[in-house]
Amino acid sequence: MLTFLRQYFDWQLERDMRIATLAGAAASVGIALTMLSAPASATAQGGTTAPQAVSAAGAATSAVDAQAVKRASIKCTSPRGKKTNYSWGTGSWNSTTVYFNNHCSHKVKAKLHFKSQSGRENATKCLNTNGGTNGKKKFSMTRYQLVKITKGC
Numbered sequence: 001m002l003t004f005l006r007q008y009f010d011w012q013l014e015r016d017m018r019i020a021t022l023a024g025a026a027a028s029v030g031i032a033l034t035m036l037s038a039p040a041s042a043t044a045q046g047g048t049t050a051p052q053a054v055s056a057a058g059a060a061t062s063a064v065d066a067q068a069v070k071r072a073s074i075k076c077t078s079p080r081g082k083k084t085n086y087s088w089g090t091g092s093w094n095s096t097t098v099y100f101n102n103h104c105s106h107k108v109k110a111k112l113h114f115k116s117q118s119g120r121e122n123a124t125k126c127l128n129t130n131g132g133t134n135g136k137k138k139f140s141m142t143r144y145q146l147v148k149i150t151k152g153c
Contacts, residue, residue: 068089068091069088069089069090070087070088070089070090070146071085071086071087072085072086072087072148072149072150073085073086074086074108074151075151076104076108077104077106078104078106079104079105082103082104083103083104084100084101084102084103084108084110084129085100085101085103086098086099086100086127086149087099088146090145092145093143093144093145094140094141094142094143095138095140095141096139096141096146097137097138098112098127098136098137098146098149099134100133100134100135100136101134102129102130102131102132102133103132104131104132105132106131107128107129107131108128108131108151109126109128109152109153110127110128110129110149110150110151110152110153111126111127111149111150111151111152111153112124112125112126112127112139112149113146113147113148113149113150114139114141114144114145114146114147115144115145115147116143116144117143117144117145118143123141123144125139125141126153127153
């Protein structure tokens with residue numbers, strides 16, 4: 001009987017230790033996510049962001065750019081109610097990476113409108129995305145910045 005009680009209490013102690021470890025890990029992930037979301041809310045309010053030194057795993061990460069993120073979307077013809085979404089940063093005059101997520105069941109053609117640094121010239125480029133895909137495409141255009149994305153090309 002004494003052996004049975006000792007095994008039972010050992011088992012409960014191990015279970016409690018596992019629960020405490022999981023609770024501690026969940027709390028640290030929650031704190032890390034809160035710290036990572038703080039710069040986004042500071043930027044949305046017009047503030048500047050400081051580089052983050054700690055990631056969720058506790059390792060050092062690269063600095064967070066304080067550039068604005070722009071977004072655009074194009075409605076699908078099928079299925080109805082779905083869109084192809086685009087986003088890009090407006091911090092560089094040399095290159096722009098456009099991120100896309102096509103929720104449509106068909107290819108979507110988009111026209112990217114660039115303005116020159118002097119403001120006197122405009123340029124356009126095409127971006128075709130296949131249905132049901134997502135990814136990114138880098139456009140290297142010196143002294144040009146992406147201003148908007150429209151349907152068609």
